Amino acid sequence: MTSTLITVAPTGAETAKADCPALPTTLDELVETAKRCEASGAAMIHIHIRDADHRPTLDLGRLTETVAAVRENTALIVQLSTGGAVTDPFEHRLRVLEATPDSCSLTMGTVNFGDDVFMNPWPFVTDLYRLSQERHVVPEFELFDLGHVAALNRLLDKFGLPYGGRVHCDLVMGVPGGMPGTPQALVAAVNGLPEAVTSWSATGVGRTTLPVALAALSMGGHLRVGMEDTLTLAKGQPVTHNAELVDRAAALTTLAQRPPMSPDAARELLNVARRD
Numbered sequence: 001m002t003s004t005l006i007t008v009a010p011t012g013a014e015t016a017k018a019d020c021p022a023l024p025t026t027l028d029e030l031v032e033t034a035k036r037c038e039a040s041g042a043a044m045i046h047i048h049i050r051d052a053d054h055r056p057t058l059d060l061g062r063l064t065e066t067v068a069a070v071r072e073n074t075a076l077i078v079q080l081s082t083g084g085a086v087t088d089p090f091e092h093r094l095r096v097l098e099a100t101p102d103s104c105s106l107t108m109g110t111v112n113f114g115d116d117v118f119m120n121p122w123p124f125v126t127d128l129y130r131l132s133q134e135r136h137v138v139p140e141f142e143l144f145d146l147g148h149v150a151a152l153n154r155l156l157d158k159f160g161l162p163y164g165g166r167v168h169c170d171l172v173m174g175v176p177g178g179m180p181g182t183p184q185a186l187v188a189a190v191n192g193l194p195e196a197v198t199s200w201s202a203t204g205v206g207r208t209t210l211p212v213a214l215a216a217l218s219m220g221g222h223l224r225v226g227m228e229d230t231l232t233l234a235k236g237q238p239v240t241h242n243a244e245l246v247d248r249a250a251a252l253t254t255l256a257q258r259p260p261m262s263p264d265a266a267r268e269l270l271n272v273a274r275r276d
Contacts, residue, residue, distance in 0.1 A: 003261040004253040005222035005269060007170070007201060008037040009046040010242040012228030013085040017054035022240050023227055025050040027062075027069055034074045036243040041250035041260030044077035045070060046105065046140075046224065048084070056085040058092045063099035075263040077272050079103035079140060082128060086116045090124050097135045102272045104132060105170075106139040108148035108155070112177025118144075122151070129155060133163050138272050141169045144178035149192040156196050164271035169193060169200040170224055171216075174208035181208020183215040190219060199269055205229045213249065217256045225249045 010024050010033045017025050024033040034045050049066050051057040063080060070078050080101040082093045097104060106128055107120045132139045139162050141152050152169065161167065171189050174181030179189065181204040193200060201222035204212025209230045213223055225245040232238055239245060250260045261269065 002258050003265060004217070004256075004258045005044065005199070005201060005261045005266050006042045006246060006249050006253065007044040007046055007079070007222070007224040007226075008033075008042040008242055008246050009048075009203070009224055009226035009228035010034075010037070011048045011050065012226075013048050013056035013081075013083070015227070015231065017050070020227070020231060020238075022238070024242065025054045027066060030066060031069050031073050033242050034070050034076055036241065037246045038074045038076050038263070040243045040246040041253075042076065042246045043261050043263045043266035044079055044103070045074075046079045046081060046226070046228070047101075048081045048228065056088075058084045058088055058096060060095055060098055063096060067099050067101055071275070077102045077263060077266055077270065079105060081105045083107055083118065083142070086113060086118050090127075093124075094128060094131060097131055097137050100135075100275060101137060102275060103138045103140055103270070104128075105142050106132065107142040107144065108151040109145065111144040111148075111175065114176045125151070125155065126159065129159055129162070133159075136163050138162060138164045138166070138168075138270055141167070142172055143169055143189060144172045144175055146179060146189060146192060149189055153192075153194045156194055161196065166198045166269070166271045167194065167196045168270050169197055171200065171202045172205070173202060173212050174205035181205060181212045183211065186212060186215045186219065190221070203229055213252055217252060217258065222261075223249050223253070
């Protein structure tokens with residue numbers, strides 16, 4: 001039976017701990033979240049970290065410690081965000097790969113992000129991509145808009161396949177300033193993906209979570225869920241743990257007769273080897 005890769009994005013860089021106490025921002029909270037989400041059906045974790053004051057950080061020591069702790073306690077594929085917060089400088093975002101994650105996010109262009117601008121100019125994108133090839137880190141290409149789909153075609157044409165030879169994308173939908181979280185937008189984005197793409201997932205932000213998940217499953221895609229993107233299960237019903245969102249995604253994939261993929265199967269899908 002075909003299975004589904006569920007990625008959990010538990011923290012993000014936008015939500016303040018004071019506004020959402022359930023958000024996992026300490027190392028202990030993140031490890032506990034990873035363990036529960038793996039038990040619920042997640043196979044990969046997309047990690048942002050926070051400092052001692054719960055503020056977003058790209059501190060290399062904390063990143064390295066986090067990667068090691070999640071590896072020690074779970075079998076999950078460990079993916080670090082290279083996006084950080086919208087204020088993080090490019091050199092700090094490139095340095096993320098020094099923490100030796102299994103995978104890294106790689107956003108394919110600049111996008112308006114609410115009231116802010118998430119900067120990903122072409123020279124930075126290509127520097128990060130070539131560094132991921134050199135460091136043997138498998139990228140996940142994050143596509144917030146149709147222009148990012150076109151940029152991915154351009155990147156692969158110019159620089160070839162990523163490390164591992166598989167091309168996995170995540171369509172991030174519903175961000176104010178990016179493509180809407182609708183089935184129509186999902187169809188348009190998927191139809192434009194390069195032939196080299198071997199798998200893709202979709203993320204619906206906020207109230208677009210369920211429409212995007214259902215549309216993605218109907219088209220053979222995989223899912224990313226988590227409190228980075230969604231803080232409510234329904235109107236007036238806040239998420240109290242990321243495992244609730246993974247549980248719901250697992251139920252949807254099982255209903256679609258594409259149950260959650262194990263971490264080992266996800267490693268085979270993405271050609272991600274376990275690191276010691």
